[in-house]
Amino acid sequence: LCLAQLSDKYGRKPILFASLVIQVLFGVLAGVAPEYFTYTFARLMVGATTSGVFLVAYVVAMEMVGPDKRLYAGIFVMMFFSVGFMLTAVFAYFVHDWRWLQIALTLPGLIFMFYYWIIPESARWLLSKGRKDCAIANMQKAARFNKVEISDEALSELLDEGENSEEKAKQKLEDQELDEGPPPSVWDLFCYPNLRRKTLLIFLDWLVTSGVYYGLSWNTNNLGGNVLLNFVISGAVEIPAYIFLLLTLNRWGRRSILCGCLVMAGLSLLATVIIPERMHTLMIACAMLGKLAITASYGTVYIFSAEQFPTVVRNVALGAASMVARISGMMAPFLNFLATIWKPLPLLICGSLSLAAGLLSLLLPETHNKPMLETIADGERFGKKTKGDVYLETGQELRAAEAQPLKGSGETNGSTIANGH
Template identity: 55%
Template sequence: MGYEEVIHVLGDFGRYQKRIYFLLCLPAILCAFHKLANVFLIAEPHQRCRLPFETKDATYSINETLFPEYYPYDTINKKYSECEIIIDNKTEKCTEYIYDHSVYGYTTVIEWDLTCSKTYLVATGNALFMFGVMLGSIIFGQLSDRYGRKLIFFISLILQVTAGILASVAPEFWSFTFARMIIGSTTSGVFLVAYVIALEMVSANKRPIAGTVCQMFFSVGYMLTAVFAIYIDNWRTLQLALSLPGLCFLCYWWFIPESVRWLLSKNRLVEAKELIQRAAKENRVHVTDNVLDEMLISEIEKTDNPGKKESTVLDIFKYPKLRRRALIIFFDWFACNITYYGLSWSTNNLGGNPYINFVLSGLVEIPAYAFLIVVLNRWGRKRVQCGCMIVAGMALLSSLIISADQYFFIVLAAMVGKLAVTSAYGTIYIFSTEQFPTVIRNAGLGACSTCARVGSVLAPYINVLNKIWQPLPLVIFGIITLIGGVLSLLLPETLNKKLPETMEEGESFGQ
């Protein structure tokens, strides 16, 4: 008996759950706006040094015959330098730039000259945003466990909208970056908390599908970000337009209930039973209070008798086989995250139309998640995880044999890699959950999330390496993902297996 039994009585995914679930999926769109916005807010357009005889209002286009005379030729990337100029037969660094506004309009790079020797600031802006996401997952996760899912969701939402508005009026780069970092932290409070509420009210057998569909809403927001960017060509207006929709979700206070599981964990039985009865009424199920008390007795006993001291994630390292599996899982999370965000943020570097590239990068996630719904319970977690990471690695490494001017094939390789790594990312959530023993499962997932965020913090700096050699970021992502796929062969399959409860069972699991 327990809350799982209550869900079965109410209906594994009844009318009440479907309504709340749909409402909780919508904030994923908003969080996608913020997580991917930097692709356009900090987009680096083509630029050139302003020639000595040009005025400050000169346009980017000039007579091509002037390029050999004034700009050094980059033999590696096969184009004229955008950062240097030839004056009196001497090559010098640019002091003033003329930007191409035809693709991105007016970005932060143009406003604050974040190019050439300052390109690292673009990577730093993205890295600090993801550092904020990492801090938010720790801080808001703990706060939601302590003070409730609903309260922390709304606090995060208010902070997100406020920081979004402040970022749109930031006077210089560092205040803009700090505001964006706060936004990054709140995406954990908004998306992850909503995700947890949604999954905590459906039965165990529905959670893989519910979790995957929720990720699809994120992919929809991913693509819509490009639509906003196409029609709004000023970065300040774009930042504001992506932030204000958050105000719509404030009305959720009257529609979204607190998590019943959390209420039970805090021994708030009366409130939990009220919510269960509300759900039962909407699902047209009759459940008496006495029946509820019988079903929830085990939850009450767990609250009243917390038992012995909890194990920690550090206990993993006391067991050789469990330690080896955990390290592989940590690396897989790192590899999936660094590749996912590296590819998501590098669509501007692939050649061709960056908006189309970006939409395609989001669009391939839909079949990637649909693929998981079909095959995860048929082929097993291990085959899908290994196969997808190896396919992603091979696709990205194929950029080594593709000419730089073959935009179609470069984009194709990147999109195949993105599709495969998205499937791998979706799989690793479930696969790692089933690998860790129950006593440290939540702590293990927290460690996985931290390793993942380290990857997303490093991803922007790897993308900057395209200045040295165009395919280099794709090659690095390909190698990392391929290694992760091969290492995953050492993990035991978990499909239809009894999951380990204790550390000792975790050590012997899969033998």
């Protein structure tokens, strides 16, 4: 969470590579640790820097592209996560000693140090900090790499158009004297009713998705057969899940896919409860179908969350969601111990939670084809009910209508827009 906050303050790139260096150093230390305390501390640091590596890289990928390409940027990042998941079993097949396995899994991180000279700073973050010249310079580098010619004047004019709504929102914040307070932080997500409601729903989705995902991943021992093979299959089913998202997320929307996948995961896992133990293959098939569905929901919740949170707190908000997810992730191994009481019990719990979270996801506003939110004011207005019970699902001004104030006073019946889903 701290690393996510730092990346919102000091930039995505420096925190990404600082986290990568720390992760590699302490990953190696965990492999050579002489006693338990050193090993535990090293593993703690490796886990803590995960949000500084994966989440920041994910946010950079999302902020580099426009609305129509956000899907591809997010899903391809998640696909590489699945490839790494499967490679863990490959490493374990060839490296049997846990110390060497820890080191072998850590050292590939050194390769990504060379990305420092490839990955630029996020243009959106630079613009949010008023560093327009740096953003233009980075985009010119990208244009030259893609053999596209565009003048600084054209880029500046394009950025000016995109800043109009942001400047209006900032002016409203100044009018309400919000600018005299501290800079935006994760706590702002809980200061306003609509933003708080959406944040809690997103946190619930992360909590359930992570718990079910890791619960199924660590439950491969209870499925019988070859443990490493089950682990690889558990990772392999994630690839079709992401292909499914590539084909459907931009057509059916984020909310319906998230709800459908969580409900499908819940029903598949609940089905394992009524399958007789002798039907071993069918039980594994249902469990893998549940893993496929929960993976699709994992890929969706990343994109959905990044589009729900405004730029000024996007990274720290995703970091907070990831922190909440780690709670259920930590409980997943203990959840599997319930199989000693009744073998289907872990899958019953996972299925019930998935079903409930999927239905509650319908309370979130759709973000498909909507502009990225920039300010806290945008985040509060997005998906907020008007007096006509219609959702405002845009981060920009609607015609000439007066936007609703954050404090809920002086509301007007401005133009309305139907649900974009």
